[in-house]
Structure formats: C-alpha cells, structure tokens
Amino acid sequence: xxxxxxxxxxxxxxxxxxxxxxxxxxxxxxxxxxxxxxxxxxxxxxxxxxxxxxxxxxxxxxxxxxxxxxxxxxxxxxxxxxxxxxxxxxxxxxxxxxxxxxxxxxxxxxxxxxxxxxxxxxxxxxxxxxxxxxxxxxxxxxxxxxxxxxxxxxxxxxxxxxxxx
Amino acid sequence: xxxxxxxxxxxxxxxxxxxxxxxxxxxxxxxxxxxxxxxxxxxxxxxxxxxxxxxxxxxxxxxxxxxxxxxxxxxxxxxxxxxxxxxxxxxxxxxxxxxxxxxxxxxxxxxxxxxxxxxxxxxxxxxxxxxxxxxxxxxxxxxxxxxxxxxx
Numbered sequence: 001x002x003x004x005x006x007x008x009x010x011x012x013x014x015x016x017x018x019x020x021x022x023x024x025x026x027x028x029x030x031x032x033x034x035x036x037x038x039x040x041x042x043x044x045x046x047x048x049x050x051x052x053x054x055x056x057x058x059x060x061x062x063x064x065x066x067x068x069x070x071x072x073x074x075x076x077x078x079x080x081x082x083x084x085x086x087x088x089x090x091x092x093x094x095x096x097x098x099x100x101x102x103x104x105x106x107x108x109x110x111x112x113x114x115x116x117x118x119x120x121x122x123x124x125x126x127x128x129x130x131x132x133x134x135x136x137x138x139x140x141x142x143x144x145x146x147x148x149x150x151x152x153x154x155x156x157x158x159x160x161x162x163x164x165x
Numbered sequence: 166x167x168x169x170x171x172x173x174x175x176x177x178x179x180x181x182x183x184x185x186x187x188x189x190x191x192x193x194x195x196x197x198x199x200x201x202x203x204x205x206x207x208x209x210x211x212x213x214x215x216x217x218x219x220x221x222x223x224x225x226x227x228x229x230x231x232x233x234x235x236x237x238x239x240x241x242x243x244x245x246x247x248x249x250x251x252x253x254x255x256x257x258x259x260x261x262x263x264x265x266x267x268x269x270x271x272x273x274x275x276x277x278x279x280x281x282x283x284x285x286x287x288x289x290x291x292x293x294x295x296x297x298x299x300x301x302x303x304x305x306x307x308x309x310x311x312x313x314x315x316x317x
Contacts, residue, residue, distance in 0.1 A: 017277065024276075033194035034187015074187035086185040090177055098184030105185060159175065 005066050007032070008076025016063045023047045023058035025066075026073060034074040034102050038131070045130030048103035049073045055110035057129070074102035077109060084150040085109045085143070092159060094143030096134035104130045108144045116151045118144075201230055204279035206269035206286050208261035211295035212309075215258050215268055215288060223271060223285040228278035232286070233270045234258055251310045260293070262309055 004013040007030060014029045026032045026049065038046035040059050047059040050072040077083045085108045088094065095101045104127060111118060111126035118126065123144045124137070132140060142160070149156040183189045206218075220232045235258025243252035257266050269286055273279035296302045296309065302316045309316055 019277065027194075032187070033190070036191070037193065074185075078186075082182075082185070089185050090181045093178075095181065095184055098181075098189055099191065101184055102187050161175070 001064055003064050003067050005068060006070045008072060008079075014063070018062070018064055020063045021059055022049075022061040022063045022066050022071075025063035026058060026071070032073050032075050036099055036102060038100070038103075043129075043131065044100070045103040045107060045127075046100050048106040048130065050106060050110060053110070053113065055107045072106075074106060077105065083109060084147040085112065087150065088143035088145075088147035088156075089140070091156075092139055092143040092146050094135065094140045100130060100132045100134075104132065104140060108147065112144070112148055112151055116148055118148060120145070123148075201272050201274060202276040202279045204271050204273070204276065204283045205267045206271070206283050206288060208257075208264060208266045208268060208288075208290070210261060210290055210292050211264050211297060212293040213261050213290040214293060215261060216291055217289045218258065218269055219287040219289075220269065222287075223282040226273075226278065226282050226285060228274040229271060229282045230274065231272045232282070233272075234268065251312060261290070 001016055001018050002013060003016055003025070004011070006012070007026070012030060014025055016025055016029070023035055023037055026035050027037070035049055035058060036046035037059055038044035042057050042060040045057060047057050048055050049058045050056070051061075051066060051069050053070070053072075078086060082090070083105070085105045089101060089105060094104070107127050107130050108123075111123070115122065120141060123141050127137070127140065127144070146156040180189075208215075218234050220234070223229060224232055233256060235254060235256045238255045241255060243254055255267075256270060257268055261268065268288055269283075271279045271282040271286070273282055294307060296307050296316070302309070305315050305317070308314075
C-alpha cells in the first residue's frame, strides 16, 4: 500500500504492508533511527513523535494511519539547532543512556507547546506515558522546567547542585 | 559554565548532543546486509509441562529460515547470563516455570514474518499448579525447581 506523508518537512512516499507500524516506517524505510522501540505495547513512550504537532506513540499506530499527516521526529525537532527541551536535558542531566530521551523530549516539547508554564505536577502528568529506567525522573522534570523558562524568555532556575553546595 | 577542572563546576557530557538529537547509534539501529530477525514462542503459563510443539505450519511459511526448539540447542548448554542457582535452558521443552519462558525460536527474513511464524507454532501444555505469592513460595509446599531443596 502506498502511504504519503510529510516527515520533518520532507514529503515522503513509501510502499508498505498495511500492517506496518509507523515506527518501522520511520526507522527502517526512512532511516530515522532516533525514534526508538522500547516495549511495542504503548507503555514506554520511547517511540513518541509528533503527528500534526501532537505527541503520539508511533509503535501503536499503523503507517497508513499517518496518510497525509505532518510527522516530526527527534531528528527534525530543531533542524540542527537545539530545541529548548534538548538544551534542558543536556544542561540539567536529564539522561544517562539516552534510550528514552527522544520520546521524553518529544512528549515534553508537545506539552510545552500548549502550556509554557506547567507546574511540577503538570510536568509529571505530561510525561507519565514515558518510562525512564536510568536516571529516575527528578532531573527530567528539572530539564523540562529549564526548557519552559527558556521558552518563556525567563532565566532558568539555578541547578540544584549550585544551590545546595 | 565552562571549566578546566572536573571538580567544582558543571561538566556537560560530551555524549549528550548525539543522544538528545536522535543521532546516537544503538544495537537496534545497526543494519547489516542480509540480516534476519528472530522471534520467540513463549509460555502463556506460569508453570506447565510442554507436551508437544508443532512447527510444521510455520516451517512451510515463506520467509521462514529456521525454527529451533529445545533439542536443537541443548548441546549449547544453559543461558550464559546466569543469575539463578538452577541453570536455565536456552529454550525449554520440558517444564516451563514462568510466563514468557521461551520454548521455540523462529528466524525469518523480517520481523513481521518471524512474528507470523511464532503465531503458527502450536504448543500443547499441561498446566501445573503455580506459586504466585512470595509467602506461599517461602513455605516450600511446592518447589519451583525439583532439583533444589527450597525455594528460598
């Protein structure tokens, strides 16, 4: 089956089996391996991408369901620059192995596009569909708070390791 | 932010730019020419005797390269990553002791075909009583492994 969509601003068409998952189209046909497959059941969120600006889990969607859609993956989030969320993860140690990170960043970026002043609770709620098995979530929340401040044009809070030392 | 010492300052990790931009390379990202995919048939029971495994339908499927069951891999010994006292077989054709224990492996031309073949393998089990509670397991009224004297 032919499927046509926009991925990171580029028009792409691919001949896929009707059952091909969107994440496999992205990773295998388009070689966009930044989107990861974790659980293949919708729990872990490592496969999160944006579909028409909203975060979706690309392992629970068929490629053909994305016909005509505008998809953004981690590779296309900032086109060579760093998105504020990416910068936040780097600055606030929001990752260790990095496997969950693209999905975390896409979920966080989707959340901040709707609300640039989320409370700590809203941030936690916003990433509850994304699992991290390395860092715990503390620094991830701090990274998203850093990004939110940057997006509002505010100075991010000092890192805790500066405040407490 | 920049520092010449690892002490007393914030050191940004050099590996992070790749990891946060989707440019890192994990094992699943590596493509090898002619690579194949494996998928596993796993027990739906916590404790059961494996009575028979019928792979004939799966073997006849287009794209299936090989199917392995316990007897094909016995000579390779137990799982190398050993954390339990009792050696665990690569594939179990005798008594499975947890949900998800592997009883057969399919190698096929791609992951979708491999998964199809897994669905076409028919395993007959005789369900046995399972211990699913830590306190119950600690009483040793039923041993998970017959070769041990205690579950604890």
